[in-house]
Amino acid sequence: MIAIYPGSFDPITLGHLDIIQRGSRLFAQVIVAVLRNPNKTPLFTVQRRLEQIRVCTKHLTNVEVDAFAGLTVNYAQMRGAQVLLRGLRAISDFEVELQMAHTNKTLSYEIETVFLATSNEYSFLSSSVVKEVAKFGGSVDHLVPPHVALDIYQCYAQNHPVSN
């Protein structure tokens, strides 16, 4: 079975990586799909995010990294995938994830959403938390892969001076 793991991944965190690794043991192929979202102003370009994810998943032979635009179910159908993979951290995720899963079900009945409970040590972790910590000069070494941490430090040092 082919699973799509869709998301913004701005940037990928150790929590995302944990879901990718565990998903790759459950499914024949996992396609990590980065959404091209014109409504958001990301920290990293889609191209940079693809590279960041490729570096830390290159040891996983059944994981592919790609970008997509539009509806996730349309992309899944185009790739011949049957599953949308999502991580669930806490009750706070549940409402929005359930709404998304139900919506996707109405759009494509054949595609199932499968949730993996995020590992305990990453249950607090999100890309937003990572950006918040880095923005104010904190270390993100324990939150993201090493090459991503370097990218983040560089990005905030060059382009994101903290003002008011």
Ligand code: PNS
């Ligand atoms: O990492 P994120 O931002 O939580 O990922 C959200 C994502 C990309 C999975 C979701 O916004 C999405 O699937 N967007 C594509 C548009 C779509 O298919 N919408 C229908 C479901 S509500």
